[in-house]
Amino acid sequence: MSVFTEKSLPRKSLKELGISARNVNDFLTYLKAHSIELHSLMLVRHGHVAAEGWWAPYGPDLPHMLFSLSKSFTSTAIGMAVQEGKLNVEDPVVSFFPEDVPKEISPNLAAMQIKHLLMMGTGHAFDTMDPLARVKDGNWVRAFLEQPVEHQPGTFFLYNTGATYMLSAILQNVTGETLLQYLQPRLFEPLGIANPTWESCPRGINTGGFGLKVTTEDIAKFGQLYLQKGLWGERRLLEESWIDAATSKQISNGDGGDSDWAQGYGYQFWRCRHGVYRGDGAFGQFCIVLPEQEAVLAMTSGTNDLQGVLNGVWEHLLKAFDKGEGSLADEDAAAEKDLQHVLEGLYIEPPRIEPGSVREAELGNSNRCLLEPNALDLQSTRIEIHGDTAVLDIQDKRGEHRVELGRQSWRLGRTTLFEEEEQIAASFTWKSSDTLLLSIQRIETPFRLSIEIEFLEEGIEIRSQFNVSFGEPTSAPIRGHLE
Structure with missing residues (x-):
């Protein structure tokens, strides 16, 4: 598996990387047939970009709002803080904010640890983000700690963006830096991610669970770091043990089946079917890591049909990967040329009804x-x-x-x-x-x-x-x- 230090990922042809151009084209056809609006796509294998495209007026240099895909970056920061000895996943959440805890701390709140924030197992019965955003004094930490904790932490999965905000608040508490500042020399600079931005709460703490903006290639590089088990070039940015823990099932979130939202949840990463894991955000912002295929798929979108996007990946792109490089000899060069033509012509059509009046x-x-x-x-x-x-x-x-x-x-x-x-x-x-x-x-x-x-x-x-x-x-x- 390739490791590298360049600011941009290297490029190779689909055939060199053992990927069928026809299958990639079939995926694009599938998206169009299902009226799924993608804004960008980048497919990486063995550390090299095989296919990339942007639906104009979107473009490669534009950052894109990640929504909850931001959560996977927040988890990464916590992993780095753990390996630096700044905190431990067993640390109680209330121990970091003695001035903001309620007068009476319930047993479930007292039992809540950092790992419960990471796995979305805080014990809350509802997403705490709404009450946090509504609080008049802007103290989101206090508002979080005041919410009732109905279940024993670690026993009940609930997707809870407020929990990810608390990870950001804890990191800032122990490091004196915002999440964005902390990740700058540890993640963004090594990966060549330029000018990332992150929204903040009224008290200047990065929102954690949403609000990060980076480019499509930045998403792909982030996924490649995870595929490489935390190595980037000769430098280890993240311990392999953290990668394994973050991307494996930490808590059950359903009964499996055909839903990729019921395959188990890690530390701010979703488990998928087919041995795949992903970070994802609202309206189709994806970082999909396919370990068996040694591949990463980064996508940004404007769609409500997130399961439809993943169904298309499983149906068309999983078949695209050949077991050995260079063994797609029967696929003619015309297929790759046709795909390149399609990728270069991707476009969001503006409405055209009557030109004038x-x-x-x-x-x-x-x-x-x-x-x-x-x-x-x-x-x-x-x-x-x-x-x-x-x-x-x-x-x-x-x-x-x-x-x-x-x-x-x-x-x-x-x-x-x-x-x-x-x-x-x-x-x-x-x-x-x-x-x-x-x-x-x-x-x-x-x-x-x-x-x-x-x-x-x-x-x-x-x-x-x-x-x-x-x-x-x-x-x-x-x-x-x-x-």
Whole structure:
């Protein structure tokens, strides 16, 4: 198995690595047939990238929001702290926060150890993240410790993002560094992961269970480190014993069967069918490690069908691996050339319904529309169209935000519409002669916002919807009238 120190993974052809191009192409065909929206894919075998692709406007240099795939990185930090003697997985959670524990510590809370946070076996009956996020004083640690612990720790699996936050808080407590700072010289720099970012709680502790952003190749390198049992080049970054513990079944999370969410859970890693393990995040962010095939699959996505993605991997990609390198002699070079053509042409199609409307003449220098009170706190909007460019201005309590959109094609840009300034790709088309459809793809995230603006006799109605969402994807219609 290859080990290396370069900032980028080396590349080899699929045939050199014993991978069938036809099977990889079949996987891409499967995704399209099942309407599964991937944003990127990188397949690595024997430490070399065999196939890679990004669905434009996503690209290789863009970081992508990882959601719960962040948890596997947090677990890695805990493993490093254990091998440095800074903590032990048997340490009681309450021992780190004497000032934040409740006056009466229940027996189950007293029994909760670091390993229970790692294996999602804290004993809670519900995910603690909601009460943490709602607490008014911003003290998430105290809010976690105040939650009732209904079950004996280690006996009851519950996916609990608050538990991963506590791992981050404990690490910061014992090292004096944030999770991001701690991992910088120990993981990110050795692997050549540049400019990772991680969200923080109100008190400056990295969220741990979500909030990390890195690129697709960074995900692949992380998986390769685990496949290599903690070795990177000549340097050991993580003890093999920790890798084995983190990726093996620590607690039961179901009865197995056809669900890859019921095969057992390790230390912030999921067990899968076929002897595989993975880190994963909401809407299809995957780091899949296939030890028997000596392979890693990294993917970012914008889909709710996570089991569908994995079913496609088992159905098509598992068959792609030949036991011995170079034994795919019967597969012609045309298959790999065809696959390369497909990978280079991956693209998220912007909506194309009607290219124009007679109403456009009204939008050459249109007036601002004042919006009725709404849940999104939007105050006013204005849309102008000049040639093949539309400009959307939206005013809310934070100020004014601008989006430039291309006619039935993506226009790359930046906007502050979604809190922090971020990169986007945006397009517009006419859904009907009176309704304009705007699409805003947030290309460092899974999210695409679709906005319909219907032009009424004395104003407008705005309807919006996200492609994927934790809550209700559709907002209530907003009415507006000309200023």
